[in-house]
Amino acid sequence: xxxxxxxxxxxxxxxxxxxxxxxxxxxxxxxxxxxxxxxxxxxxxxxxxxxxxxxxxxxxxxxxxxxxxxxxxxxxxxxxxxxxxxxxxxxxxxxxxxxxxxxxxxxxxxxxxxxxxxxxxxxxxxxxxxxxxxxxxxxxxxxxxxxxxxxxxxxxxxxxxxxxxxxxxxxxxxxxxxxxxxxxxxxxxxxxxxxxxxxxxxxxxxxxxxxxxxxxxxxxxxxxxxxxxxxxxxxxxxxxxxxxxxxxxxxxxxxxxxxxxxxxxxxxxxxxxxxxxxxxxxxxxxxxxxxxxxxxxxxxxxxxxxxx
Numbered sequence: 001x002x003x004x005x006x007x008x009x010x011x012x013x014x015x016x017x018x019x020x021x022x023x024x025x026x027x028x029x030x031x032x033x034x035x036x037x038x039x040x041x042x043x044x045x046x047x048x049x050x051x052x053x054x055x056x057x058x059x060x061x062x063x064x065x066x067x068x069x070x071x072x073x074x075x076x077x078x079x080x081x082x083x084x085x086x087x088x089x090x091x092x093x094x095x096x097x098x099x100x101x102x103x104x105x106x107x108x109x110x111x112x113x114x115x116x117x118x119x120x121x122x123x124x125x126x127x128x129x130x131x132x133x134x135x136x137x138x139x140x141x142x143x144x145x146x147x148x149x150x151x152x153x154x155x156x157x158x159x160x161x162x163x164x165x166x167x168x169x170x171x172x173x174x175x176x177x178x179x180x181x182x183x184x185x186x187x188x189x190x191x192x193x194x195x196x197x198x199x200x201x202x203x204x205x206x207x208x209x210x211x212x213x214x215x216x217x218x219x220x221x222x223x224x225x226x227x228x229x230x231x232x233x234x235x236x237x238x239x240x241x242x243x244x245x246x247x248x249x250x251x252x253x254x255x256x257x258x259x260x261x262x263x264x265x266x267x268x269x270x271x272x273x274x275x276x277x278x279x280x281x282x283x284x285x286x287x288x289x290x291x292x293x294x295x296x297x298x299x300x301x302x303x304x305x306x307x308x
Contacts (some may be wrong), residue, residue, distance in 0.1 A: 009050050016043040017055070018080055021073045024056060024063045092290035094125035099291060101128065104135040104142055105152030106204065108232040108252055109278065113152055113169060116302035117295075124298065137205060140164060143283045149292065151281040154249070155204065163284045167296065169303060170251065171275040173266075174212075177235070177253040178245040180261045191219060191268045200227040200244040202235065212247050215271050236260050249276040 019029040020040070030040040048055055053068040065073065103114070110132055121128055136142055139151045143164060157164060176194070178185055184193055201210050206228075209217075216223055227244055229235065236256045238244050248256070253264050267273070280299060286292040 010046070013043055013047055013050070014076065014080060016040060017047050017072075018076055020044060020047075020056060021065060021069055021076070024065065026056075092294060094128070094294060096127065097125055097291065098127040098129065100131060101150070101291075101295065102131045102133050102148040103150045103152070104133045104139055104148045106135060106232060108255060109152040109154075112251055112255055113278075113299070113303065116305070117299045120298050120302040120305075121295075140281065143281060146283065146285065149282060149286055150295070152278065153281055154276055154278045164281055165284060165287050166279040166281045167300070168277055169280050169299065170278040172250040172252075172278075173275050174247055174273050175250045175253045176245050176247050176265045176267060177239055177257055177262055178265070179240050179243070180263045182243060182245065182263070184245065185263045185265070189265060189268045191216075191221065191270045194268050194271065195221040195223050197223070197245050198226045198243050199223050200229065200235070200238055200242075200246045201225050202229045202232055202246070202248070204230070206230065210247075211273060212271065215273065219270060232256065236262065249278075 016029070016033060016035075019032045020026070023029040023032060026040050026044060027037050030037045033040065044055065051068065051072075054066050055069045056063040057066050103110075105113070114132070118130060121130070133142070133148050135151070139153050139155065140157050142148050143151055152169070176189065184197060195216055201212075203210070210225075213223065213225075227238060227242075229238075232248075232252060235246055235248070239246060239256070239262050240260055246253075247267070250264070256262070257264055280296065282292060282296070
């Protein structure tokens with residue numbers, strides 16, 4: 001007898017075998033499978049050869065199952081049911097889910113974008129747990145190591161990371177923020193006055209010039225950066241109590257200047273930049289996860305509700 005194993009059996013024949021054993025008739029099985037009768041007949045011949053058994057035997061009342069076929073039928077049904085479950089997307093019910101989702105981002109980014117999401121999730125998924133993780137210099141590496149599932153960031157990967165996905169969550173212009181009693185406050189900024197002012201800047205990576213330095217260089221100008229910070233948290237204090245001006249995305253500047261003696265002003269027209277884009281990043285391992293898809297949808301809905 002020829003030895004048979006899964007490598008020698010075409011697994012595409014198993015649904016055909018299931019239909020044949022259920023219908024006990026080639027034509028009826030073909031109709032159920034939406035196949036032609038000759039194709040099902042050829043499949044039956046291959047199954048008979050592979051299993052070394054007739055499977056369907058002729059009787060006075062039509063076809064009946066062989067003894068081997070009767071043994072196979074319940075096992076085959078269970079096997080195909082498990083295979084169907086294997087390839088189906090796992091279910092997700094927000095109302096009962098108790099998963100832990102970790103996110104990272106700068107403190108100011110989390111302060112702006114995270115509360116609307118938390119508020120929405122508390123209503124729709126009360127058992128879902130959230131945790132923020134301190135952002136490392138390479139936030140994309142944190143996603144790659146699965147230390148976090150999402151990252152808020154205005155940065156771009158150093159290389160085109162094929163294993164990362166992102167969606168836009170905000171776009172905003174750049175603005176200047178300074179003390180309300182600053183000599184430049186309350187009047188239109190010229191390029192020359194902007195370049196001559198004492199500047200502070202926030203540099204997350206600590207590397208390279210800022211976008212405003214590059215814009216000034218194209219005009220043959222240079223600014224003096226007297227203070228470089230690694231986060232946004234102390235910007236308000238330095239603005240309010242020194243002569244430094246900072247250039248920040250509008251929503252961040254508004255958050256920093258809230259209830260402080262600070263003023264926000266447009267940039268000189270010659271230095272206007274394209275809007276700064278903020279993204280939500282995630283790894284490809286979670287791209288099709290129903291839970292993660294739902295959370296991304298809820299974030300967009302929460303931000304739209306906050307800023308219609």
